[in-house]
Amino acid sequence: MIEAYLIVAVAIAVMMLVGRAVARGTGIPAAIPLVLLGVAASFVPTMSKAVVPPDFILNLYLPLLVYRAAFLTAPRETKEDAVPISVMAFGLTCATALAVMAAVRFVLPEVGWPVALALGAAVAPTDPVSATSIMRRLGTPRRLVTILEGESLVNDAVALTLFGLALTALTEPVTPAAGVLLLVRVVAGGVLYGLVLGWVVGRLRGRITDPGAQIVLSLITPFVAYLPAEHFGFSGVLATIATGFYLGTRAHGLLQPASRLTGNAFWEVLVLLLESSLFVLLGLEIRQVISGVSNYSIGMLATTAVVVLAAVVVLRLLWTMIAFRLARWLPGKHLSFDRVGRRERLVMGWAGMRGAITLAVALSIPLSASNRPLMIFLAAVVVLATLLGQATTLAPLLRRLGLGESKKAVIEEAHARRATAEAALSRLEELASDDRVDEHTAEVFRQLYELRLDRARAVLDESDGDEEKGLDEQSLRWLRKQLARAQRQEVDDLYADGKISATTQRHLIHELDLEERRRASDPQ
Template sequence: MPVIEAYLIVAVVIAVMMLVGRAVARGTGVPAAIPLVLLGVAASFVPTMSKAVVPPDFILNLYLPLLVYRAAFLTAPRETREDAVPISVMAFGLTCATALAVMAAIRLAVPQVGWPVALALGAAVAPTDPVSATSIMRRLGTPRRLVTILEGESLVNDAVALTLFGLALTALSEPVTLTGGVLLMVRVVAGGVLYGLALGWAVGRLRRRITDGGTQIVLSLITPFAAYLPADHFGFSGVLATITTGFYLGTRAHGLLQPASRLTGNAFWEVLVLLLESSLFVLLGLEIRQVINGVSRYSVATLVSTALIVLLVVVLLRLVWTMLAFPLARWLPGRHLSFDRVGKRARLVMGWAGMRGAITLAVALSIPLSAPHRPLLIFMAAVVVLATLLGQATTLAPLLRRLGLGESRKTVVEEARARQATTEAALARLEELASKEEVDERTAEVFRQLYELRLDRARAVLDDEDGDGQGARGESGSRWLRKQLAHAQRDELDDLYAKGKISAATQRHLIHELDLEERRRASDSH
């Protein structure tokens, strides 16, 4: 069978398994990772699929840039800045502590494993994946600050862990002293950040000149590779360059993209990330048989005890860190939000919400084939990912309810206030246009009634907190007038966010609704 045809068959089979695995997950309520891995294991018994080996460089150079870029792009800048200290305590302190603790645990359990290999595993299992946790928290109405800290931590700890992983890979190929390692880290970090800022500035200027939605999406797809590959080639941190570029552009997304481009781009990236994360779990399943064959030289007792030790280190260290070490950071210098606002119950949730996911798998699968003990590292990483997803993700919602951290009305009220402010801005703009006779009174009255209805609904939520906060949409009318009113609402949302009155999530949600309206009107006019 030709090589290209074989790869196409593998791709189609993986796609089918992704569909089936997610359908099973929805029907059973278990995390999608579990059925995806099991389906991958089953597919590995098929002759064509059993020969499918994904080169580690492919995982490193394809999956990681796209995943970390998207996460960085969606980071909320003001909230991240306000919670910079708790995020740093978790992302820098806990990530380094976890990587080093896992390295020591592996060295203790399996003495023949060298420190570079052990550090590679520690770096792989150190970063958290907040997707499962934050989706549960948002659904239950958990205080937004918890979600912000977890998301900010995940973004930064990806960079920290992958920088440590790069150091471990370097140590596998050449000796690294303590001084040399420190100098290498400084060069890698500084070079990656500076290159990412320069690329973000250049791409931002280019985006302002592009109005075609398809071209915008292609440019957004190229950007993470333009950040990662050159930086990595010149010895800088490709991950830090990608994160810096994504964060720089994400904070300016509303001014750099047309509404239609934002909608199409968001939909494209949501599907792409879903495919990437799902396929990683399937690829892990396909490699399980080879991994099991590779670890067969270790006794069952060694494998079980080592897996339990690594898992306990990962889970317990995070709980201890959030409950004990985390509060001590309130004494760090500088101005930041009071740590008294993060109570014991919230810290317990943060400690339990340390699931591992796609980044851990991507890092583990990207370990070079020539690396010693590679099957053992992948096996341990898989145990940590599956155990945390199955054990923590499924119990997080009951824990939140038991601790009384769900069903908050703060988000509903905040959104209603934003709706009230933006609708009042649109009405003010309408009256201004009507007074200048740039729109006739009959048309103005139609739109006045429409926006007054929206205003009444927003006020109803604020009055008794018993409304749904959803605005009505009227029929299509003057395209120009609607653009003027939508523009006024976007400006008001930007102003509310700049003044700290609403969060980035609320701002994005309401701008998304405005974008949907504008795209619908554009399609109606053609």
């Protein structure tokens, strides 16, 4: 039995590698080949054991995914855009869940409202990863990215709270008054518990200096937030989000640089594995899902899928173009809605792709729920249709609207790099003048930071960038690649000749890798 599960795990990992390679080669969203590979693998008898219990997905995938999203939230920008984010996250999420519930009930009256609401809650939250990665690459105004990321974080909490209410209604009657009281209890309890836990974990992080121990602590934190909150009847998702947000706003003060570097790399890989495996698992369940909806005609399935998809996509466009505009009159101090023009609102409306969270929620619908296969089928249609239809057309839309050429973010980063380099040089001169650093060492570091300063000034047109004058961007990338290759080859030769140890070799290669990563993130 254990060998069978290991074979399944390895097969899923291989499909993830192949699927992402196909996505890179073709330019299509990775979800498409991952799902198709999962469908193909479902015909292998051993892979039938890969059907994951709903509770497993709910208790494993969701805490990790929402914790990471909350941890990476930008607090200042989110606070500044709290009103537009709230209008999208609270208003649109609730409206979408209710619209989808009504659409399903209209087409299929036999579907109970708790199951229909569970589907609405599943497809309501957006996944901004695809959209924001395209926007950053094209230089879209940063405020759009901030609003979409903030919306995604909050709408996860709203949608999953509604999903919890739907699950409760599946097992016991829920009146409107009882539903309101239940929401107040789960929301208040989840947020309070999450903040308290965040404070406790923050104190522990401040006392731990070992990077490995920091990673272990960060890995168990989402589960310590989610599972006890769910056990006591609170919202585990809100508790996890509150904990992640609290710690994320204090990450730099709690963690040492080495811990941040290794921790970020670990979490990037972990989230990649979780999201990719979800699409593979969906593919593995497709045959069972199709078997479960075989009592419906193809026409009925197509009609229901189109109606649900239309409710999701059209409602978002209408909300951003009409309702979002009306929200400027809400009371309170907030950034002017005039800065979110018609073009920006159209992009926000079209950037509502669904992804891993929707799949995780849909797959976590209990096996005992009626019409579960139908709900998973409809959720999969929404995810694949929005990824294939919206993600692939977002970049052309941005260019057509003239929102893909902003250099504000590049200039802002260059200003920050110049300021940090100048601060380092100033401190270096102080240490050298006090004879706390010898002149030879000071000169080495002086040249390093002056080079970084020249690069920042070159971006800001404050110098000619003599070290790179006359070279275009493509030539610069080629030159840097050649120099990095020469350095790595020299390190390998020194090790092969017995002049350095394996430890030294790994250390030098690690430094070269870090430098290459830094240059890749430098403004060009």
